Amino acid sequence: MTIRMIAEELYRLIKNVEELERALRNAPLEKRAEIEDRLRKARAERNRLRAILENKKKG
Secondary structure, eight states: OOHHHHHHHHHHHHHHHHHHHHHHOOOOOHHHHHHHHHHHHHHHHHHHHHHEEEEEEEE
């Protein structure tokens, strides 16, 4: 994967995390657990891709 492709995917994930955080703030109680789970997974993927991008830039 090129740095540009990784950066584009990272941008998409950042926007997804922001959207899920907004949804969680406005979610009814019965939907919170599902959104929290999706948010946890999205944050993990975002952090993984961020680390990959940093490693690509270094080496």
